[in-house]
Amino acid sequence: MLGAMCRFAKLQFVGPCVLFVVTLTAECAAFALAAAPSSEALWYLNLQLFGLFQSTHYVLNAYVDIAYFQLLCIALPLFVVASYGLFRKRPLALAIASNLSCVYAAFLLYTAFTSSALSAASLDSVTVSTTPVFLTGFVLFGCSLLSLMVSHISYVGLLRRATHARQPSHVLGHPDARRGHPLLRGTD
Secondary structure, eight states, X not given: OHHHHHHHHHHHXXXXXXXXXXXXXXXXXXXXXXXXXXXXXHHHIIIXXXXXXXXXXXXXXXXXXOTTHIIIIIIHHHHHXXXXXXXXXXXXXXXXXXXXXXXXXXXXXXXXXHHHHHHHHHOSXXXXXXXXXXXXXXXXXXXXXXXXXXXXXXXXXXHHHXXXXXXXXXXXXXXXXXXXXXXXXXXX
């Protein structure tokens, strides 16, 4: 079990790690923009590159009004669980973190798509390029999807090996039946 986990553990860790780093960067950019609101580069980072975190903040803020909620309550716990699973060799913890990071990345994309559709419907004359926003979202989703797929493939392999190991060799009709059971070895 641990041998199979060691091969794919780093790939499972990619999704939660990238999600944490990008969320941390987005929160740092928002904090820097609050400190220096006249910086054009910070406005570009916040609106264009990390705009999907802003639209998700507006959606989540309707339910939970906690500062840095996406970082402290979503990305950081996923990263901690994934780190625990990687360093303590706990495949279930790593799989849970990779699956939930994919769910959160899909939620980020969903809120970015729906908020851009709403703004496009209400402001026809204003055109804003959202290519960097969706590029950031698809990179997050792609890394998280890779982690999700690797965790599922490794667990399916683990289940297949477990079911093959549980098949007793002393069952009659099995090719190794005569070699497996001491009473059947000498009866030819």
